[in-house]
Amino acid sequence: MRVPLSWLREYVELPAGVTGRDVGEKLVRAGLEVETVDEAGAGLTGPLVVGKVLSYEPEPQKNGKTIRWTSLDIGKDEPQWVVCGADNYAVGDLVVVVLPGAVLPGGFAISARKTYGHVSNGMICSSSELGLGDDGAHGIVVLEPGEATPGDDAIELLQLRDDVLDIAVTPDRGYCLSIRGVAREAATAYGVELKDPAALTVTGAETGGYPVRVDDAQANSVFVTRTVTGIDPKAPSPRWLQQRLVMAGMRPISIGVDVTNYVMLELGQPIHGYDKDRLSGEIVVRRATAGEKLMTLDDQTRELDPEDLLITDDSGPIGIAGVMGGASTEISESTSDVVIEAAHFDPVVIARSSRRHKLSSEASRRFEREVDPALPRYAAQRVADLLAELAGGTIQSDETVIDTQSAPSPVTLRADHAALVAGAPISVEESVRHLVSVGCEVTEVAEGNGTATPAPLAVTAGSAADAGLLTVTPPSWRPDLRDPNDFAEEVIRLFGYDNVPSILPPAPGGQGLTVAQRRRRRIATALVGAGLTEVVSYPFVGDADFDAMGLPADDQRRKTVRLANPLSDEEPSMQTTLLPTVLRTAERNVGRGATDLAIFQTGLVFLPRPDAKPAPLPSVAQRPSDAEIQALNDALPDQPLHLAVVLTGSRTPSGWWGKGQPAGWADAVQVARTVSDAVGVEPVLRNVELAPWHPGRCAEVSVDGKVVGHAGELHPKVCQAFGLPARSSAVELDLEALMAAAPSSIVADPFSSYPVAKEDVALIVPADASAADVRAALAEGAGELLESIRLFDVYTGEQIGEGKKSLAFALRFRAPDRTLTETEVAAARQAAVQVTVDRFGAVQRVG
Amino acid sequence: MSGPNKNYDPVEVTPLHADEVERTRDEALDAFAKAADLAALQEAKLAHLGDRSPIALANREIGALPPQGRKEAGQRIGSARKAINEAFAARLAILEAEHEERMLATERVDVTLPWHTPELGARHPLSLISEQIADVFTALGWDVAEGPEVEAEWLNFDALNFQPDHPARQMQDTFFVDPPGSGTVLRTHTSPVQARTMLTRKPPIYVICPGRVFRTDELDATHTPVFYQVEGLVVDEGITLAHLKGTLDHFVQSMFGEGLEARLRPNFFPFTEPSAEVDLKCFVCRGASVGNPDRPCRTCGSEGWIEWGGCGVVNPRVLQAAGIDTDRYSGFAFGMGLERTLMFRNGVQDMRDMVEGDVRFSRQFGMEI
Missing domain, CATH: 3.30.70.380 (Ferrodoxin-fold anticodon-binding domain)
Structure with missing residues (x-):
């Protein structure tokens, strides 16, 4: 949500002189994620004035351009003469003129300078030169006739200096996807009054509006329509409105669309406008039926799902509720009568439709995070007011109001609940004050009068409960406030997290690392001691890896856990062996010049269970049953911890001591011994043939009769396939199995002092x-x-x-x-x- | 040997004359002193201490003396022999020392030469920092808990109060396991280990969970689809936000230095309520760079604080889903990204360095960071 400070100031009396940064800082402390504060017009200094074009002379130039030698009335006795390269203005137009001595955004200093055979005393400005962003026209800014008088300060007029706060709104704070919501937080943060933009007089008659029927009141609890007739669809949106949309990150389109977007940004209520003449018959809100289709505003035809909530008329679907309207009824350049829809939709229904159609709109983003259900009538009124004011429409008092939304439920909680959660001395008085400031209604209940019991999901045991109870009703725009801790958070964030003390809780004695954890560390230490370097890599593999390893078609390692949405279609599987990724890592290192290489990696491999059933989704209202927990675990693949090692080049280099030793099969097997030694197990080795190893140089490693891995020289074809030097060698061990065979304790044998x-x-x-x-x-x-x-x-x-x-x-x-x-x-x-x-x-x- | 001397007359046995004995002794001493090396000394030894040496011969003459003369002669010869022996031993010691010194001098080597045994390898810094964090918390009496990477969706989301269609669930950019409907995902955070711990243990619970997690981000300088987190969880009676702050302060000090602290900023996570972002006081400038353009700080961008992770009081709904009595117990949890921690702590510029497996990256860290 992009919030221009000037817009915010309309609803909050911020102290004079506070900057966007200051406000951002305050909002961050109140729990809003202010990601950046853009300082539009930062570094802009005047004089920048309104000028009226008195005359111009087109002068073709040798370079093919035609410049205009232009005289302007800038409110002084003498006209100002400037050279201008644009041609989208006429005599009598009001334009913005920057005069010598000024600095434009980006440090562009203006002086009187000689160009195209004239001395240009300044410049006529385009939108981007003023830091207003690209308006798409690439011409200079032409003001509306009568919008200003020559010589007026254009910085003030165009609000060229403004700070824009970019806020990443967390999913629980849907109300902050509006200037209204952010203003409320700012007002609380500065302790000043909020001038609620939704506090306006609704002139609607609550009856007689465009006919609407809601078939699914669960999904659509509020539906309001207003009608504005006789608008001028070609009326330009005023500059201030366009500029606010641009600052907030939206593109001006037409008066009808701009006004609905403006009100959505202002209040947070998504609005849809229909061309009344293109609607046919009653609007019906219902679920889709199989096979229905709709062309949405983005000109895409979408197959509808029976779960989609639709806005329909006699012609069929005219919109996916809360997500995007249809093309057939959209407001166009010929629209004169507009039906305004302001509705409240269920967040889950909207979220599902939005995801199903991969269509995230400004509307769906808001509905998914819940919109204040009390807003629709006010928002519709606001749109109607603006259309009447700016596009010359007539507001009809006829109004459709369908409202089955229930009021927010009160929650009873311990009056000292926030203090208990924080571990800080927050008085009941203070708690109540903060709750009221976020819009809650609070009544204190004396304890034990039998009228109220505290809500669940809060600690009630073990402390003196003489603080009494509070019954708190959240405001309509805070559907996220349900549980005692939700209210505690509001109190504590306004109390200030910084004011909460810092106390280290004394844990009961622990036992340190587990045996397995200690063994893993020892193995890693031993490997490092043997000269190996640990690397990490991604666990994603594909068939090409198994082919490169020379695995036969029926090799177990080809049976993988696959991802539904892998990063790359070439690597759709989770690794069943660490070797491919470690071999690729080795190749990268060799390619970068590390020709003598000894690397290791530990990581889980993922071995599918042939009989795995889907994991259940037990209720979260209580602990799942033991059977359900078992089913959760049984749905998962086996995930043992493996070790992989790749050795290539020289194990010991040649040098002044003599010839070095190439790293070979024996070094690989020795790594297996080292790892076994590190955890005190004695491996049993035997020759086997197994890809990706050399058929005559592969050791199978067993402990206690169980095969735990293999070590040896890689098959020449595998070296080639992975781009590794000939005679590279590798190890893969199942550390889980190896460690399982390690002795749990060692009994010391006496040793003999007799001669050997x-x-x-x-x-x-x-x-x-x-x-x-x-x-x-x-x-x-x-x-x-x-x-x-x-x-x-x-x-x-x-x-x-x-x-x-x-x-x-x-x-x-x-x-x-x-x-x-x-x-x-x-x-x-x-x-x-x-x-x-x-x-x-x-x-x-x-x- | 002379024949038996009937009449005592020492003068008649010349080798036993006092001045003759002295001369023999002095000659021996002189010869030893002149011996320039061990070989010459051995020669001199043979000449002056050997079986045929004058002193040995003189010694044999003693037996020829009449009994009354033997004592005096014996003493004279004995003390001369002692002097010669001592002189020999002394010279031998000197020459041996000289010899050894010469020998050792010739055996001098260039100790800076390399050797062929493989040098130590190195751990990956992500492993090292995981272990360091585990050590900080085991020292507090916590346990290190672990869990699977392919995880049940229920444990990754539902048990942690992520509603099925809530936007928070979509924000996690999840890898789903085929076929759709398998109910399993690559865990998007280490938090399912929390859920598992609460399902398998009874409070008091004090655990730290380091581990690898997955999100469908493309790899770039600051993102990686596979990364490491560490997560802490406490569930006990009377646990408050203040305990969370105390724990984070201790953690910050253990990792970054005495006197530093954590700062909490309100935020939202489904599994904690209240929730907060954790910032740590910049361990480089300690805030001195804020508003001080002459002393900019690259580590914190002159903000004075560094964003580190998320935390909060465990949402009672999460306790409820694990069957923990919310009337009695409360808890807190926190989590941080280890790559990010390494980036600001060790000045790693590019996330890709951590995942590409270039040995040069690990080798900078050795076995300790």
Whole structure:
């Protein structure tokens, strides 16, 4: 809502000298979101005067332009001579002349200067030069005959200096979508009287107006019509009216339309004007029937929905109620008799129609936020008055008034309720004063007289209730005031939020972070310690991502949660794997020169449940039942926390120490180990084939027999598809599953102070036996005396033989209670080897 | 060795003569002193302390003396040997020290050379600030609560007093999950975690909820469709707006410095009543830039205050939908955008830097901000 200060001043006696900024500041403190204060005409200094064109001489120029050498009467003895490039004025016209010494908006200083062979003593001004905005005509401003006399101060005349407050009206403050509403707030803020523009005399007879029938009184509780006959549709809207519309952000169109818009801005009541001659028969307000169509004012034909509330006549629909009128009955340049509609519509009905037709109009924006239902008769009168005054119409006293709106209900609340909500000493007296100032009627009720009980939804227990009760009736323009806290807010904002004390509430002792929260932090810290950098990216993916990953058609990860209104049609799905977005992030980084890259991201993935039913919408009047809560949760996809890692380029660089190491599959697998270590779980690894990994270089990571993720080198095609260097590698782990396997507590084992016995074992095993399996076999065979086991060499070659490899392990044995004898150690070693012999046909390699 | 001396006459055993012993000793001391390095010292040791050294030979002569002469000779030789040994040890220590010093000097390296172990990575600042905020509130005894990102519409809206057709609901620019009518959305704020917390716990409730949220905004320098919020909720007996202010003041001071405060401006949110916007006192100029064109403040635009988030007293309708007794309990809630917080706190100029995943952005912050 754009509010020119000059307009506001008509209804509020603001202290002299206050600026738009001052008023804005006050309104912000009262709870209006004043986004900007535009200072129209800021930096404008005169002399800027009215001039009357005495003569002009067209002078064609070499550059093809024709200038006018013009003399003007500016109220002085001698005429003022200026050069003008425009030609939309005639001798005798009143124009606006800026004289040397003046500064126009934008710091444009005017001086007498030589141009086109003359000394131009100033300039005749256009609308945009005056800071009035583009009037669309691109010519100079021509005033109405008799509007002023030559020499008058044009700054004053045209109100060129004005501040305009741009207010973002919150949904609860529909009444502030009007000058009237903002004036009310300003009046309260400055403690001055409001001159209510709606306080006018209605001359209507409440009967005999244009016939109207309302079939849906729920949706349309008030419908008022007035008729004005014999208007001059070509009468120009006066400058002041046009200028106010422009300042408020609307474009002047014609007198009929401008007046209805003006009254809407002034009072907040949307008005619709019909060309009476184009109406046929009774106006009926009803719901649409299937298949009906309407061409709206914006020349679009709209299919109507049976829920749409319509204004109709014998010809069919002539408007979507409260949203937009129809083209067939609109006021045109030939209209002489106007039927004015001022009605009250249900906000939900209007909101739905507006959304259904993707049609947000000035009217629908107001009706959605509720309009004062007491306004229609006054607003219709105001329109009629203005049409009569400005377009020469005759107001008919015939008036249609349909009004089934019920009066606002009183609410009873504790007199000290606002003080209790604020935690501040606000007296009952003060509460009452503030409630009255926002328009409420307040009566005090002595407690316990049995006539009133406090409304629900307010704390009533636990404090002395000797403050009595208040019965508060909200004003008609505040339908948002329903609950005790709504009234408390009005009192507290006027009491001043700044005056509320600051008290830190003592919470009962907490337990700090949960185990899972701590584990997540440890994992992130470990990854950073391993040299990885955390990135974030959006969770949106599309089929192209899955194709790039080489996922088979039936891969689970292609079964996604899809969005009905995605940002991009290429990425309509929520991620089921973090890899695509992290791979794209990696590509971006590589493209920007980060060729040695190690990044990680954690985030939820979204796994649809095959049997998911729609989520219910339980009543909000009480807690949903446990079954309903269960149904709410069951409707959601599984959303486990995943980790993804991409490594590319060098893991360690080459340098003076020697050759570096490229980041490869082993680094990826090591990341999986690091993450597992960070939460104290031991991962089990095995080779698997799974996209997007290299079929021979992908480790499946399991804990407690459950697969929690994969790590390894990416498939060459995947590297190519994502624009990554060859042999980039990646990890994806389900952290939720991994952390679930973490030990909840650790019992310390005593450790032995007896000496360690070290044994090395080299085994020739089939090439496809995994190191992990062989290691496990050794450990199993070695028994309890084994303290640790570590693989230290892998060898393949002619000596070993085709299809075989040699694995060398270092074993350490120790007993808790004695020094081991050579025999014991040898036996344990042999037992270990024996298991590998049995399991893999291993042969010990000697020498 | 000389033959047994029947008659005591020390003069006859020359090596045991007092001046001979002294000479032997002095020669040894002189030789050690002259030894320039450890090798020379080892040679001198062999010559003067070895098995064939004069002092060793002299020592052997003692046995040839008559018993009455042995004591004196033994003492003489003993003290000479001691002196030689000591001289050797002293010289050895010096030469070893010199040697070590020379060795270490030659082993000097350029410690500014790089090494090959990977450098520390970095956390994303959004994670770091989430954790910092969690720490501020867990220190107050609050818990950190979390919830799903694909959320039931009822929990995202209805339970929070967003009426089905109210404009407030449209203002949230919601991503809806297919098919229409699934009743699920991408949560538009962290507030459904409030609702979940109230459904699963009994008051007193003191929780902070950081998390990722979604709105259908296009990405630009100040908007992103995917962003992070942090939300606080308290439900207890006797909770007032004053408690909200006290909590926000503490929060502001923990994050931005001692002596700062929060300011509330009335506003509207469906789930709080009364509602307010939270401003924080500019932590850079502390208000000194207001009306002072000579000292403009870029952080607050010389306003003295920085818009930070929204807050209010929990609307009793929200408590009611969660089954909390509104006769007995009241609460407050507040929420802030973390990207915005980073923008003004850490001077991040462009929202896109936070979502594009450029490692250079995260690396500026390391592990701590």
